[in-house]
Amino acid sequence: MSTESALSIRDLRVTFKTLLGNVQAVRGVSLDVQPGEVLGVVGESGSGKSVSFLAVMGLLGRNAVIEGSAKVGDTELVGANQRTLRKVRGNNVAMIFQDPLSALNPVHRVGAQVAEMVLAHHHGMSKDDAAKRAVELLDIVGIPQPEQRARQYAHEFSGGMRQRVMIAMAIANDPKVLIADEPTTALDVTVQAQILEVIDRIRKEMGTAVVLITHDLGVVARMADRVQVMYAGRVVERADVHSLFHQSDHPYTRGLLASQPTLGRERLSPIPGAPPNMLQPPSGCAFRVRCAHAAPECAGDVPELIQVRRTETACVRAQELEALV
């Protein structure tokens, strides 16, 4: 990669200790996000797409065992103490979530909550200046009449406006990386379009690296520069957005794309079966139990990402299957 990555993750593993055993939610994820790019992270429920980034942010509970490395600049986040994490969170890396209402405090004015974020990383700043900055931030994310709105409470905001407030808080300290975890899933499509535009504008104007976690392939197609597809805690395919959608070599990615309703097709093609139980993921390629192309060799080693045609694909049969496409 050319410039220095805004966020660099190596062999990240997350295991949850539960009464039933160890849930291997993330099993060796590596990635780099460059400044100003949008990395789309796609996968179905339980693929580990959210957990990977919650782990990086130090937001998982005590039953989570995190291994590997996640670096923002020179700062290592895996295993970092709370003091380091507090310095980095909100300052270098910020995160927004699906449900902005539960992330906002109902008894504090919205403006005060944004100002609190500003003050958290600018200890010398006066309260008045922080309040002014908060209004500015609300304006940047497209909230009309920001002065009045700053004095209101979260319940007076609609879903889309609340998500804008979350974005205002997230960008308060000009972070290098913005992690957006299903930011528009709870919103209506017309409002989703507005929020995606705000995120895109911030990326362009501030050069923020954006990690966009979503299950919606349409959102990824619209927003992402590069995409990585996750399945059962691993990255199974990675490519620039055009190659991923048009020249995918992984049977899971192709299955996902084929299961979408498209124009003029009478029957949809579901992927048979269901994602594996991560207490005991299948040996070798976790997708092999649902894969139409599975062969005995798929049960061997866990496949690594290798360059096939235009994508990096974690499938031992990708070279042979290429002929079948």
Added chain:
Amino acid sequence: MTAPVVEVANLTKEFTVKSSHGLRVIRRTVHAVSDVSLTVPSGKTVGLVGESGSGKTTVGRCILRLIEPTAGSVKFQGTELVGLPAKDLRKLRRSMQIVFQDPYASLDPKMTIGASIAEPLQIQKVEGNHQDRVAELLELVGLAPDHARRFPHEFSGGQRQRVGVARALALNPSFIVLDEPVSALDVSIQAGVVNLLQDLQEQLGLSYLFIAHDLSVVRHISDSVAVMYLGKVVEVGPAEELYSASAHPYTRALLSAVPQADPIVERERQRIMLQGEVPSPINPPSGCRFRTRCPMAQEICSVEEPALIDRGQGHPVACHFAEAVAVTLGSNVSA
């Protein structure tokens, strides 16, 4: 044309909400559904789309009288349901069923799924061997007969939704309201349930009202589609025509907002960006309810409510400027 299974005319549903301001209690009316008419032809699927608060779910529930309509008429195979005594309604309920969005919430966690599927048979005092019928239903929805002894938590989301469908089919209905039946499912699983619903329709001659916010699934499964905005139907038409040549600015905006799973299309298409969000149904805008967000709104839109008019193409639109939509907003962008 065959006789319609369901005919809804001028359906209106208003809820009263109370809010207390100190000692004063203020009652306000939520206009959830206003003057909605639609028809479900026999053996066909009508899609009902709209954003949250558009009233689409309320329409579905009013049709089954799970909630009582405030005004209007709902005819099921010619019988007026509004005002029908409970005893007669219960008999008709055999023929009209519903499948909900969240199969986990709609199945009792303490009942085996066999017992859940057999429950409607008991309630309606159906004679015969219920166990055999449950086994038959499970096979019909692609599950194994011995699944009947298992509990909901032993199933995946897609399988649970199949159980929900099996239960809805238990009494041999002719009409099913599908209220966001695949919205909670992952896309790879969704496709299987959609295929199942289509197969069942063909095998059993079912009629569906398919309520969803996902426009691409609706397009795939529906014969005709009605678009709702803030309690009103703004446009109805054959599915393909509605998606390729919609004549209401809201439908256009909605379709253009749905991201498509193709980066080339996504980066080239023109979007109609709507400002703001859906207004409150407590105090809907005067005239056309969409005018506060409409890129084409004129003075008349705030004064006069546009009627849902069929301009001769079997495709009624409620917009004063329906003829000008294609010209003003450009060629259609479909989901």
